[in-house]
Amino acid sequence: xxxxxxxxxxxxxxxxxxxxxxxxxxxxxxxxxxxxxxxxxxxxxxxxxxxxxxxxxxxxxxxxxxxxxxxxxxxxxxxxxxxxxxxxxxxxxxxxxxxxxxxxxxxxxxxxxxxxxxxxxxxxxxxxxxxxxxxxxxxxxxxxxxxxxxxxxxxxxxxxxxxxxxxxxxxxxxxxxxxxxxxxxxxxxxxxxxxxxxxxxxxxxxxxxxxxxxxxxxxxxxxxxxxxxxxxxxxxxxxxxxxxxxxxxxxxxxxxxxxxxxxxxxxxxxxxxxxxxxxxxxxxxxxxxxxxxxxxxxxxxxxxxxxxxxxxxxxxxxxxxxxxxxxxxxxxxxxxxxxxxxxxxxxxxxxxxxxxxxxxxxxxxxxxxxxxxxxxxxxxxxxxxxxxxxxxxxxxxxxxxxxxxxxxxx
Amino acid sequence: xxxxxxxxxxxxxxxxxxxxxxxxxxxxxxxxxxxxxxxxxxxxxxxxxxxxxxxxxxxxxxxxxxxxxxxxxxxxxxxxxxxxxxxxxxxxxxxxxxxxxxxxxxxxxxxxxxxxxxxxxxxxxxxxxxxxxxxxxxxxxxxxxxxxxxxxxxxxxxxxxxxxxxxxxxxxxxxxxxxxxxxxxxxxxxxxxxxxxxxxxxxxxxxxxxxxxxxxxxxxxxxxxxxxxxxxxxxxxxxxxxxxxxxxxxxxxxxxxxxxxxxxxxxxxxxxxxxxxxxxxxxxxxxxxxxxxxxxxxxxxxxxxxxxxxxxxxxxxxxxxxxxxxxxxxxxxxxxxxxxxxxxxxxxxxxxxxxxxxxxxxxxxxxxxxxxxxxxxxxxxxxxxxxxxxxxxxxxxxxxxxxxxxxxxx
Numbered sequence: 001x002x003x004x005x006x007x008x009x010x011x012x013x014x015x016x017x018x019x020x021x022x023x024x025x026x027x028x029x030x031x032x033x034x035x036x037x038x039x040x041x042x043x044x045x046x047x048x049x050x051x052x053x054x055x056x057x058x059x060x061x062x063x064x065x066x067x068x069x070x071x072x073x074x075x076x077x078x079x080x081x082x083x084x085x086x087x088x089x090x091x092x093x094x095x096x097x098x099x100x101x102x103x104x105x106x107x108x109x110x111x112x113x114x115x116x117x118x119x120x121x122x123x124x125x126x127x128x129x130x131x132x133x134x135x136x137x138x139x140x141x142x143x144x145x146x147x148x149x150x151x152x153x154x155x156x157x158x159x160x161x162x163x164x165x166x167x168x169x170x171x172x173x174x175x176x177x178x179x180x181x182x183x184x185x186x187x188x189x190x191x192x193x194x195x196x197x198x199x200x201x202x203x204x205x206x207x208x209x210x211x212x213x214x215x216x217x218x219x220x221x222x223x224x225x226x227x228x229x230x231x232x233x234x235x236x237x238x239x240x241x242x243x244x245x246x247x248x249x250x251x252x253x254x255x256x257x258x259x260x261x262x263x264x265x266x267x268x269x270x271x272x273x274x275x276x277x278x279x280x281x282x283x284x285x286x287x288x289x290x291x292x293x294x295x296x297x298x299x300x301x302x303x304x305x306x307x308x309x310x311x312x313x314x315x316x317x318x319x320x321x322x323x324x325x326x327x328x329x330x331x332x333x334x335x336x337x338x339x340x341x342x343x344x345x346x347x348x349x350x351x352x353x354x355x356x357x358x359x360x361x362x363x364x365x366x367x368x369x370x371x372x373x374x375x376x377x378x379x380x381x382x383x384x385x386x387x388x389x390x391x392x393x394x395x396x397x398x399x400x401x402x403x404x405x406x407x408x409x410x
Numbered sequence: 411x412x413x414x415x416x417x418x419x420x421x422x423x424x425x426x427x428x429x430x431x432x433x434x435x436x437x438x439x440x441x442x443x444x445x446x447x448x449x450x451x452x453x454x455x456x457x458x459x460x461x462x463x464x465x466x467x468x469x470x471x472x473x474x475x476x477x478x479x480x481x482x483x484x485x486x487x488x489x490x491x492x493x494x495x496x497x498x499x500x501x502x503x504x505x506x507x508x509x510x511x512x513x514x515x516x517x518x519x520x521x522x523x524x525x526x527x528x529x530x531x532x533x534x535x536x537x538x539x540x541x542x543x544x545x546x547x548x549x550x551x552x553x554x555x556x557x558x559x560x561x562x563x564x565x566x567x568x569x570x571x572x573x574x575x576x577x578x579x580x581x582x583x584x585x586x587x588x589x590x591x592x593x594x595x596x597x598x599x600x601x602x603x604x605x606x607x608x609x610x611x612x613x614x615x616x617x618x619x620x621x622x623x624x625x626x627x628x629x630x631x632x633x634x635x636x637x638x639x640x641x642x643x644x645x646x647x648x649x650x651x652x653x654x655x656x657x658x659x660x661x662x663x664x665x666x667x668x669x670x671x672x673x674x675x676x677x678x679x680x681x682x683x684x685x686x687x688x689x690x691x692x693x694x695x696x697x698x699x700x701x702x703x704x705x706x707x708x709x710x711x712x713x714x715x716x717x718x719x720x721x722x723x724x725x726x727x728x729x730x731x732x733x734x735x736x737x738x739x740x741x742x743x744x745x746x747x748x749x750x751x752x753x754x755x756x757x758x759x760x761x762x763x764x765x766x767x768x769x770x771x772x773x774x775x776x777x778x779x780x781x782x783x784x785x786x787x788x789x790x791x792x793x794x795x796x797x798x799x800x801x802x803x804x805x806x807x808x809x810x811x812x813x814x815x816x817x818x819x820x
Contacts, residue, residue: 042480070452
């Protein structure tokens with residue numbers, strides 16, 4: 001992609017009322033723009049990152065047997081009346097027609113997935129079943145000052161599992177926990193993420209959150225210094241003891257909730273009478289789990305954890321491009337710059353090629369650092385037929401032949 | 411994919427109040443389920459088709475220089491006040507918080523894209539610019555009886571183009587016209603689609619619709635028998651003469667609007683003062699075009715045009731799988747059926763493998779016809795090491811070796 005043609009160039013300053021580091025950097029670097037508070041539009045660079053995150057999540061979901069569906073944002077009001085959440089779910093946005101007909105605008109999809117699953121589940125043979133979607137959710141957040149970390153509209157992966165036995169639910173819950181850490185590791189935020197005991201609601205003693213340590217976080221966690229699991233504030237205030245290892249020595253940290261997993265048990269199958277006939281002919285209520293992780297929030301989290309004074313530092317797996325190729329403007333090296341771009345692209349390397357004319361090298365370097373692509377290449381007259389190769393995270397650069405560059409990158 | 415595990419099995423009858431052929435077949439075959447009138451959930455088979463349609467559209471948009479973005483569904487009310495559509499757009503759904511704060515829930519995105527583009531466009535050098543997205547739209551349709559053809563929530567590809575000169579807009583408009591016919595041809599509905607003169611609104615004399623002839627259509631078109639372009643009812647009632655060739659001999663047909671293209675000119679750039687500085691330093695208003703085509707409506711259109719008494723007949727490009735492999739249950743051929751599946755998958759063929767036990771061959775054949783995958787393969791004891799190969803559109807079948815099957819399909 002030629003940077004000269006790219007929609008979404010860098011700007012010097014983010015809007016003054018944008019408080020969060022992730023939003024400031026993503027706006028300045030040309031990844032997103034705010035529509036209204038808590039709602040962002042994704043520019044070409046932004047959608048590339050978002051899609052890469054979504055695909056990493058999708059692969060992990062597929063690998064634990066998840067089947068992908070796409071559920072509607074406009075939901076059935078009657079289903080929300082049945083669970084009682086129509087009147088009690090504070091953050092629910094309601095879509096209204098001019099004739100005052102109302103639809104719940106999905107902040108979550110239990111009220112859709114359970115009646116849907118009920119149409120296909122009747123026997124124990126239909127279980128277990130794992131359904132997930134990657135879809136836009138709506139939530140009337142009171143605070144929307146954290147950029148992509150807390151949105152009124154955001155992209156979510158939600159997975160719902162259906163089981164005959166508690167043992168089966170427990171086993172799958174462990175599988176999802178592993179899959180979530182795989183995702184977070186691939187995104188480069190796993191190391192700073194703690195499995196965190198949280199309130200389980202009505203039916204199971206604890207649920208779990210995946211809390212990523214960051215000053216930008218709105219949550220507080222207490223990390224057990226013995227077993228390195230954590231408990232959230234609510235639980236900490238109740239128990240002051242690690243539910244995992246009984247440890248009593250904690251370190252408090254601010255954190256971002258990167259994901260959460262719940263054993264719903266029969267909380268939503270009961271109101272919809274989602275049952276199966278077991279082997280012995282008896283009727284049994286289906287047990288459920290639900291598991292959420294949000295690509296757009298993760299994008300914000302990645303930026304919060306990976307930046308310096310110059311800009312964003314994308315992990316390889318989610319960078320919008322593999323390399324940022326800068327041509328130091330000079331008519332004698334123009335053909336070579338094009339050759340470098342074309343050769344890399346032919347070898348499957350994703351190249352953002354800064355081909356702008358009338359823009360100083362200093363501006364191009366600063367833009368490359370701000371955008372944060374992992375590798376910067378420079379073609380210049382001084383380097384002759386060599387290419388300057390530098391990683392975003394390193395101060396050192398090397399002069400390499402095109403062939404060597406191709407070998408390193410493909 | 412093993413059919414035994416697939417979420418979304420066939421059913422005998424669609425809900426009685428579902429009137430449209432596309433909805434009836436897609437529900438019976440396990441592609442979609444209705445959430446509320448005009449709103450559908452996509453099951454695994456459905457999302458596969460929807461993604462294939464979207465990817466065909468995406469490729470064509472990329473090939474004419476489109477840059478992909480993702481704009482929000484919750485929009486800025488102020489922008490709709492500026493264009494005046496907040497009070498006049500009848501089909502606008504409004505999202506409301508519990509504190510009665512309102513957001514327009516995007517039925518279209520002029521009010522988002524123009525202020526967004528304005529942040530990056532200031533010089534004639536920034537033009538032309540082509541931005542598109544594939545995104546969920548909301549529209550309070552009065553009638554929602556046509557299944558996927560007319561939804562209250564639907565997937566849309568909308569492209570917006572920005573130009574300095576009318577000549578440039580005209581040229582791009584022609585390019586999009588060709589790209590749209592490429593899309594419709596790849597989806598197997600191009601042959602029945604007519605470029606149709608429609609009302610152009612305030613600024614340009616005509617816009618164009620892509621009208622696909624079908625009994626399920628809610629529109630009427632008048633096809634000029636001389637030049638094979640068409641005019642819609644509104645224009646026909648006014649002029650009764652072909653705007654293209656002045657022909658006066660028309661054939662009336664019912665049709666589905668598969669896409670539309672508009673020259674917006676300055677209709678939306680004016681209220682937002684979207685201007686550029688031209689070469690000579692003068693200020694010029696930016697000219698715009700907008701171009702819509704909807705993946706979910708197209709999915710409905712494809713089914714309306716491609717079905718028989720037994721079920722759906724998917725065109726190759728958008729079929730949920732390449733082949734429907736049926737194993738006629740028998741312990742001695744189980745290993746061979748698995749080998750056929752695995753060999754095809756290894757060769758990049760997408761296989762839906764009906765591995766169900768305790769289900770009669772007749773039921774499996776009927777399900778395969780209903781689901782409508784282009785090729786059916788049968789492994790049975792009677793066929794020994796041969797595989798019965800039959801196309802969905804043909805009555806004839808052949809017995810082939812696995813190697814031959816692989817060669818035909820990969």
